[in-house]
Amino acid sequence: MSRGGVFLGVDVGTGSARAGIFDDKAIVNGYLARSVCCCKICVLVVAVGADGSPVSVSWNGDSRRDIIVWMDHRALDQTERINSHSSPVLQFYGGSVSPEMQAPKLLWVKENLQKTWSMVYRWMDLGNWLTYRATGDETRSLSHMEQWRESNPRGMDEVFWAEIGLGDLYEGSQAKIGHSVVFPGHPLGSGLTPTSAKELGLLTGTPVGTSLIDAYAGGLGVMESMPDAELKADMFDEEAICHRMVLVCGTSTCHMVVSKNKLFIPGVWGPFLSAMIPEFWLTECGQSATGALLDYIVQNHAAAPLLANQAASQSMSIYELMNKILLSMAHEQNMPFLSALSQDTNVLPDFHGNRSPVADPKSKGVICGLTLDTSEKHLALLYLATIQGIAYGTRHIVEHCNAHGHKIDTLLACGGLAKNSLYIQEHADITGCPIILPRENENVLLGAAILGGVAAKKFAGVRDAMKALNAAGKVVRPSSDPRVKKYHDAKYKIFRSLYEQQLSHRSTMAQALH
Helix, strand or coil: CCCCEEEEEECCCCCCEEEEEECCCCEEECCCCCCCCCCCCCCCEEEECCCCCECCCCCCCCCCCCEECCCCCCCHHHHHHHHCCCCHHHHHECCCCCCCCHHHHHHHHHHHCHHHHHHCCEEEEHHHHHHHHHHCCCCEECCHHHHHHHCCCCCHHHHHHHHCCCHHHHHHHHCCCCCCEECCCCECCCCCCHHHHHHHCCCCCCCEECCCCHHHHHHHHHCCCCCHHHCCCCCCHHHHHHHEEEEEECCCEEEEEEECCCCCCCCCEEEEECCCCCCCEEEEEEECCCHHHHHHHHHCCCCHHHHHHHHHHCCCCHHHHHHHHHHHHHHHCCCCCHHHHHCCCEEECCECEECCCCCECCCCCEEECCCCCCCHHHHHHHHHHHHHHHHHHHHHHHHHHHHCCCCCCEEEEECHHHHCHHHHHHHHHHHCCCEEEECCCCHHHHHHHHHHHHHCCCCCCHHHHHHHHCCEEEEECCCCCHHHHHHHHHHHHHHHHHHHHHHHHHHHHHHHHC
């Protein structure tokens, strides 16, 4: 048997592990959601008992339910109370934590599932749990929970946890949340234990690298995928990479940009030093529902079953079929360009709150311009308007980051939604940025392989591995038609107003109920 390497993955819905082969040397957990849909996992918290057994985080006590998924927003009350403390720690999270983060989730468990809380010996990010399971080494990676500690002066983190009511996490030399933190890709312990090696069909001692959040792995797998023609000759390499924002587009979308300077941005997570690329500060933005929102919009429309049957009969996805329908509609209605079909329909895509840049988990989705129409064409139109709403959200993120010190002028996209040509073109037209689509289809897996190569010492470092394994594919450029820009500038103003109107309505109703 060769000492083959693998990258481990988990299904975001079930938490079940998967494995894939990489090169001939190392294992790494890329902390992967479904590979066809690289959704950003803010956090998957695993409850582990003293003997390593799972502890239930469910009301029904089912021990198979031992993981809290990132998109669980039940800890809204705990989130608000944590943010009310105005701790200096919060500056690394845009000024406030999100219910998608560990701290609110853990506080919710402590307050609502006391038996679970008392039984848990370790709380682990799922990526760290997988490497612990593989090696017996509980050293943590620079993931979100560890950034609480590593981003702040020594002692400030203990004060913060005690202040919000989670000081007992530090009892017993931080046993419950770990005390040793290393960079992603760092080799752990003595590699695979005999038990894990047998389960995976590999050799005992195969190197195992510390984990990385799946979207961050996607960043490693795409950020150096620049065509030669797009490289800026007048910039040093370290400056050029700071002009790029990676979009990992799946169930949700994660927007990531790096900088050499520490940039604090209201409503945006970070900066996190070396959380993705060593020696660079990571700024992380996101939209909590993108692919999930498109699925919701389509699946809940009366015309969905008919369109799904038509798509199946033509051996294509329902989204490919709707793209064709939109082209036909634009031709039939003599539209100057396809995007103009949505002139009467506007969507605020905050159906699962707003992660960035307003950081409002209570924000709601808005569809303006509905009629009684239930036809297939209406569904295609609503689908287009939703894509545009998501793209306006990305434009808002890019503008917000650039207003606070970043210099983003190029987007790189990967994930399931990046395979949708309409989705990518609308993002290019709306943001005004060229979008690079990498040659590799599964960039999260590539990022995991990069970490595996580093852990196995196949590459000198993460940047060297990225440059060696990243490869550019297609470049999608914004439309050169000035009418397209004028149109989207107008709709963007409407998009921004939809949230402001929502805040006004929220205030009006709060006063009425006071």
